[in-house]
Amino acid sequence: MDVQIALMLAQDGLTNGAIYALLALALVLVFAVTRVIFIPQGEFVAYGALTLAMMQAGTVPATVWLLAGMGATAALIDGGLALRAGQTRRLVGVLGWNLGYPLGLAALLAALPVKDMPLAAQVLLSLAVVVPMGPLMYRLVFQPIAAAPILILLIVSVAVHVAMVGLGLLFFGAEGQRTPAFSDANLELGPLMVSGQTIWVVMSSVVLIVALYQFFERTLYGKALRATAINRAGARLMGISPSLAGKLTFFLAALIGALSGVLIAPITTIYYDTGFLIGLKGFVAAIIGGLASYPLAAVGAVLVGLLESFSSFWASAFKEVIVFTLIIPVLLWRSLTSRHVEEEE
Amino acid sequence: MTNQAKNPVLQIDRLCVSYGKVEALTNASLTVGEGQIVTVIGPNGAGKTTMLSAIMGVLGSKGTVHFDGSIEAVPEVERLVARGMNLVPEKRELFGEMSVEDNLVLGAFQRYRMGHRDHPKTLDEIYDLFPRLKERRTQLAGTLSGGERQMLAVGRALMAKPKLLMLDEPSLGLAPLIVREIFRIVTELRRRGVSILLVEQNARAALQVADYAYVLETGQIAMHGPATQLADDPRVVEAYLGLGGKHQAMLST
Ligand SMILES: Nc1ncnc2c1ncn2[C@@H]1O[C@H](COP(=O)(O)OP(=O)(O)OP(=O)(O)O)[C@@H](O)[C@H]1O
Ligand SMILES: [Mg+2]
Numbered sequence: 001m002d003v004q005i006a007l008m009l010a011q012d013g014l015t016n017g018a019i020y021a022l023l024a025l026a027l028v029l030v031f032a033v034t035r036v037i038f039i040p041q042g043e044f045v046a047y048g049a050l051t052l053a054m055m056q057a058g059t060v061p062a063t064v065w066l067l068a069g070m071g072a073t074a075a076l077i078d079g080g081l082a083l084r085a086g087q088t089r090r091l092v093g094v095l096g097w098n099l100g101y102p103l104g105l106a107a108l109l110a111a112l113p114v115k116d117m118p119l120a121a122q123v124l125l126s127l128a129v130v131v132p133m134g135p136l137m138y139r140l141v142f143q144p145i146a147a148a149p150i151l152i153l154l155i156v157s158v159a160v161h162v163a164m165v166g167l168g169l170l171f172f173g174a175e176g177q178r179t180p181a182f183s184d185a186n187l188e189l190g191p192l193m194v195s196g197q198t199i200w201v202v203m204s205s206v207v208l209i210v211a212l213y214q215f216f217e218r219t220l221y222g223k224a225l226r227a228t229a230i231n232r233a234g235a236r237l238m239g240i241s242p243s244l245a246g247k248l249t250f251f252l253a254a255l256i257g258a259l260s261g262v263l264i265a266p267i268t269t270i271y272y273d274t275g276f277l278i279g280l281k282g283f284v285a286a287i288i289g290g291l292a293s294y295p296l297a298a299v300g301a302v303l304v305g306l307l308e309s310f311s312s313f314w315a316s317a318f319k320e321v322i323v324f325t326l327i328i329p330v331l332l333w334r335s336l337t338s339r340h341v342e343e344e345e
Numbered sequence: 346m347t348n349q350a351k352n353p354v355l356q357i358d359r360l361c362v363s364y365g366k367v368e369a370l371t372n373a374s375l376t377v378g379e380g381q382i383v384t385v386i387g388p389n390g391a392g393k394t395t396m397l398s399a400i401m402g403v404l405g406s407k408g409t410v411h412f413d414g415s416i417e418a419v420p421e422v423e424r425l426v427a428r429g430m431n432l433v434p435e436k437r438e439l440f441g442e443m444s445v446e447d448n449l450v451l452g453a454f455q456r457y458r459m460g461h462r463d464h465p466k467t468l469d470e471i472y473d474l475f476p477r478l479k480e481r482r483t484q485l486a487g488t489l490s491g492g493e494r495q496m497l498a499v500g501r502a503l504m505a506k507p508k509l510l511m512l513d514e515p516s517l518g519l520a521p522l523i524v525r526e527i528f529r530i531v532t533e534l535r536r537r538g539v540s541i542l543l544v545e546q547n548a549r550a551a552l553q554v555a556d557y558a559y560v561l562e563t564g565q566i567a568m569h570g571p572a573t574q575l576a577d578d579p580r581v582v583e584a585y586l587g588l589g590g591k592h593q594a595m596l597s598t
Contacts, residue, residue: 220450220457227440227451234438236403239426239455239505 007192009309015198015267016281017305018205019260023282024289024297025212026253031291032229033249034242035150036142039157042279043164044130044257046272049265050168051258052126053177058115060106062171064129068102070136075099078139098136105129119182123262127255134254135247142250143243161276168272176269179262197266204263208256209298225249281308281323288330300330348557348569350378353411354509354540355400355430360408362392362399369395370406371564376557377509377542382535384543384551384572386585387561393544394435396561397511400542401425401432413508426455429508433515437498441487445478448486448497452504464504471500474530492523499530503539510534511542516550528554548585552576560585 023041030038047063054061075098082091105128114122141160145152183196216222228235228245236242260278261270268274281304288300304323311322355377362370370392377383385393399406402420410417412430440448449471453464472479475496481489486497495515502510512531516524524547531541532554545551552558555572560581568575575581 220454223443223447223451224454226443230440230442231438233403233434233436234440235451236422237401237426237432237434237438238451238501239423239458240451241423 004191005313009313010306011192011194011198013306013309014302015201015305016264016308017302018202019264019278020282020285020304021298021301022205022208022256022260023279024285024301025209025294026256027279027282027286028289028291028294028297029225029229030249030253031286033225034138034142034146034153034246036153036157037150037291038253039154039161039276039279040137040164041253041257041282042275042277043161043168044134044254044275045261045264045278046168046172046270046275047130047133047164048126048258048261049179049270050172050177050261050272051129052122052262052265053179053270054172055109055114055122055125056179060109061126061129063133064102064106064109066167066171067129067133067136068099068106070133070140071098071102074136074139101132119180126262127258130258130261131251131254134250134252134257137254138246138250139243143246146242146246165273165276168275172272174272176271176274177265178269179265181266201263201267204259208259212252221248277320281305284323284327284330287327287334290334347374348376348378348381348383350376350381350557352379353377354379354381354413355542356411357400358409358411360396360399360406360410362395362404362406369564370399372408373561373564373566375559375566375569377540378556379540380535380538381556382531382541382543382554383557383559384545384555385559385561386545386548386551387567388584389546390563391561392564393561394513395564397432397434397513397542397544400511401430403432423455426505427459429506430511431502431505431507431509432511433498433502433513435513435517437494439486439489439494439497439501441485443486444483445486445489445497446482448501449478449504452501456505467504467506471503474503474533475500492519492526495519495523495527499527503534507539509540509542511544513544514546515543516545516547524550548581549576552581552586 023045026041027038030036051061051063075095078094078098079091082094109125114125137160141156142153145156181195181197182200185196187194187196187199216226224235224240225245225248227238228240228242232242235245261275282301285301285304286297288303289297304326307326308319308323312319315322353376358374359372360370360374361368361372373396375383375385385396387393395404398404400410400420402417402422402425406420410420412425413428417425440451449468450464453467457464477493478496478500481493486494489497499512499515515527515531519527528550531543535541543551543555552572552575558569558572558575559566560568560575568578568581576586
């Protein structure tokens with residue numbers, strides 16, 4: 001292996017590592033706030049990428065109907081609750097967000113010439129379809145069992161993952177998709193050709209991580225999420241409801257997932273079930289951070305990315321095996337050096 | 346005789362709480378009038394914390410809770426916080442890995458959510474009340490001393506500008522000097538129009554500042570009356586105040 005190949009592999013590794021870092025941060029966040037080990041994180045990646053691909057193929061993405069279905073169910077439940085409590089203003093809000101928004105979006109997607117719109121607009125529309133599924137998923141699936149033990153939450157999380165993969169096959173078909181790059185420019189750095197998309201991925205990840213950091217450090221809502229993660233009972237006494245924190249967290253996780261999907265779709269062919277493997281690598285990184293430390297998770301993600309790209313060169317048949325085997329020494333190291341994350345009563 | 350406050354802020358009627366089959370609170374009724382300090386004293390395990398948790402909606406209960414003019418069929422924490430009820434819990438429940446200032450600011454979360462943007466001003470007021478917290482604003486809450494933690498817990502609750510502040514044993518484990526400071530602040534809050542429901546082990550100090558008092562024993566209200574009257578009641582003197590007259594002088598504010 002010469003220097004040039006090594007640099008190329010490193011570039012690949014960093015690009016993927018940046019995506020794994022985002023996913024790892026989302027996994028740590030979701031676990032800290034809601035205690036859910038968020039297996040469906042990867043599905044948001046696939047849904048984001050494939051929704052964009054469907055728009056570019058000129059069809060109304062089928063995911064918008066899933067959004068409408070989830071919205072209608074939530075409208076039924078929350079609308080019923082609001083009605084029984086006689087809160088008409090809340091009823092209007094519930095119906096507007098859960099029915100009005102998805103149907104309005106579907107109408108918009110059918111009416112607009114989405115196929116011929118600029119990429120940025122298509123990306124925004126994809127996010128508009130996929131991201132609200134996050135809070136809706138929390139509302140419908142996890143909020144009713146918020147007090148359940150971690151194991152139950154994990155089992156439900158796996159079930160949601162399986163359901164989303166199945167629906168993915170239904171919506172997108174078995175064929176893989178690749179979307180056009182954000183930019184065709186290439187950057188020559190000495191012996192290395194850096195593609196425009198790589199720069200996009202790395203820069204977007206950095207910007208998103210900094211934005212998230214600012215959100216958690218500077219805004220009251222960000223602090224409220226941290227407070228919930230630190231002390232749920234204390235947060236409740238401040239009026240920070242666990243369901244608000246849960247929805248906000250799932251919103252962020254869905255945003256991170258869908259955005260990651262849109263970013264890597266020009267680099268990797270995405271199939272309806274690709275998300276799982278990508279999410280799992282984010283998970284390995286999150287485990288390196290003990291499902292608790294954001295910086296360690298980010299470092300772990302880059303490590304996973306590099307390991308993956310170099311092992312694909314030396315032993316491409318075993319690349320996944322090598323990456324996932326990493327989890328064993330990591331777990332060993334963690335169990336020896338630190339307290340494990342304890343189940344709360 | 347009952348607490349005949351003119352404008353009751355809080356009125357609970359026959360409140361019952363069970364842990365599984367065990368009933369920890371039985372038919373507790375109590376009133377807190379506007380601008381009053383009402384204290385609940387009683388031995389360990391009497392159900393004082395249970396009662397406050399039930400009023401706040403943290404625990405499920407039977408019975409009725411009237412707060413600030415409307416009935417809470419099912420007390421719900423977020424709603425009650427939004428309406429101006431705040432609890433400083435026995436365990437304090439601070440956000441240990443966050444700074445003192447972040448802890449305080451989070452106390453204003455519900456007001457912020459409802460569109461009020463006055464928390465920087467409230468923060469200054471809290472710092473005036475507790476200069477010690479201002480000195481330690483960037484310190485992590487988990488590293489504070491017991492007295493400072495107590496002040497932070499009270500300050501954080503005050504950030505919500507409560508109508509009714511419920512304090513669960515604010516003097517627990519504190520040195521006499523700090524206890525006096527805490528009780529000084531409690532009376533200062535009353536002066537500012539905050540109604541207070543004070544649960545205390547330190548019966549002597551509590552009866553000194555309170556307007557009205559209840560004695561809770563094994564989940565039931567055993568006695569109640571104006572605080573001065575209860576402080577002279579021989580049963581209260583024997584069970585809760587003991588004999589130490591000198592001790593009393595030392596603690597008086
Ligand atoms: N989660 C719980 N499950 C079962 N029993 C409980 C629970 N919490 C409290 N109890 C019981 O209910 C009774 C009342 O407890 P509570 O904490 O309300 O007492 P308290 O008056 O606040 O006592 P202290 O002065 O020691 O704080 C006690 O016998 C206690 O053991
Ligand atoms: Mg108690």
